[in-house]
Amino acid sequence: MTTSSFEYFAPTTLGEAQTLLSQYGGDAKIVAGGHSLIPTMKIRLAEPKYLIDLGRISELSYIREQEGGIAIGAMTTYYQIESSSTVRSRYLALAEASGEVADMQVRNKGTIGGSLAHADPAADLPAVILALEGQISLASSGGQRTLVADDFLVDTFSTALGDDEIIAEIRIPALPANTGGSYKKFGNKASHFAIVGVSAIVTMSGGTCQRVRIGITGAGPRAVRGRSAEAVLEGKEPTGSNLAQASEQAAQGIDFLGDIHASEEYRAHLTRVFTRRALEEAISRAR
Ligand SMILES: Cc1cc2nc3c(=O)[nH]c(=O)nc-3n(C[C@H](O)[C@H](O)[C@H](O)COP(=O)(O)OP(=O)(O)OC[C@H]3O[C@@H](n4cnc5c(N)ncnc54)[C@H](O)[C@@H]3O)c2cc1C
Known part of the structure; x- marks a missing residue:
């Protein structure tokens, strides 16, 4: 057609x-x-x-250091993010998630702004942006406003964007020292969309998980923070039993999708397994 x-x-x-x-x-x-x-x-x-x-607006395509974190223009492509030395050295999970989107053709044209505005429940980047507590800067002829990703993503293919607003920039705040990040996904074999994808960002202090942030995509109608799993692990040592409890908790409260790719039960299972894998990798990188 x-x-x-x-x-x-x-x-x-x-x-x-x-x-x-x-x-x-x-x-x-x-x-x-x-x-x-x-x-x-x-x-x-x-x-x-x-x-x-927006393809000819060069002022919307950049990755720059800003206020200790980074700012990414909305028209920056997945390929530019995955190959940026700034992103790779400071926010490896974001670079890795960008590198796992679809194939080279999609990564060469698809943008971070398009991914967030489209709010596909199986998109990769929202999980990492949620775990990194990213902020979305919206521009309109009436002015600018900035929303945290959790408030920006509303539902399946639905965001807080007004009819007259354009995503201009995505801001990723600075991370504390001794922080590691990870993105792990079980992807659709044809499209590579996330059947379930989990990002974990963990700050270690001594042997303890001081700060834990988890973003989950693909599992339910929209990408969500795994707040109760974060709470289980914060302030605790990452022992096998604490990691198991946190991973179990990650599946709580999600209204799991069921379709030809995976049943609700299977997505719940994948959420637990991939939360555990993402946490383990983030902790080992933080160390
Ligand atoms: C074969 C295939 C496989 C794919 N596999 C994956 C995958 O594995 N993982 C994944 O995450 N995604 C996947 N995608 C989706 C891909 O990532 C898209 O590029 C992305 O969802 C949209 O980005 P875009 O820049 O192409 O946006 P567009 O398609 O141009 O726009 C999408 C929507 O966002 C709006 N929009 C775009 N930019 C802005 C802006 N700056 N401000 C306001 N609104 C805006 C548009 O109006 C439109 O409603 C796949 C796509 C294809 C075709």
Whole structure:
């Protein structure tokens, strides 16, 4: 199938894109890498009258150090993230998750902003951005606002983005010393989307897990923080029994999806197993 007809704009500045979006609002769609939007348009699930392509806005593509953490422009591709020495040296889990998305073609075009805005429940990056307590900066002609990822992601394919807002930047705060991170996923063999993916970011102090952050994707209708699992492990030594308790807890409170790829029970099982693996790797890297 082909898309329905639309008018195409290719602004070269964020300001121009904001003006276009405020002009056409709900009738317009932003296109970034196009790897989720274009297939959706081809099956006519989306029929925007106006398409605003961010591809020529170079000011939205960067990775830079900022306030002890890093700032990533929304149009930065998965490939740029996975191959960035800044990201690899400071936020290895984010680089690894980017490197596990789909295939080289998708990673060369797909963007961090598109991944977050699309809010696919099986997308990889949301798990890591949640565990890193990332912040999403939204720009509109009315101004800017910043939301933590947990407030930005609302439901399946649903976010807090307003019709006139563009994701401009993703900010990842500084991590304490002795922190290690990991992203482990059980991927769909064809698309590589996460059937379940878990990111753990752990700070060690002596032999104790001082700070634990867990993000889980693929398991339920949206990517979530594994807060009760985090609470089980914080302040404790990572003994086999404490890790088992935390992993068990990670599956609590998730409304597991069941489909042709995995039943609800299997996704619950994968959540426990991959939480344990992500925690173990994060702890060993923190040490
Ligand atoms: C074959 C295939 C396999 C895939 N496998 C995986 C996988 O293993 N893991 C994974 O995580 N993903 C996977 N994906 C999805 C891929 O990661 C997409 O690139 C991503 O979901 C969307 O990014 P994009 O830049 O292509 O966005 P687009 O498709 O251009 O846009 C997606 C949505 O986000 C909106 N949007 C985009 N950018 C912005 C912005 N800056 N501000 C506001 N709204 C915006 C658009 O309006 C649209 O609604 C796969 C896709 C394909 C085609």
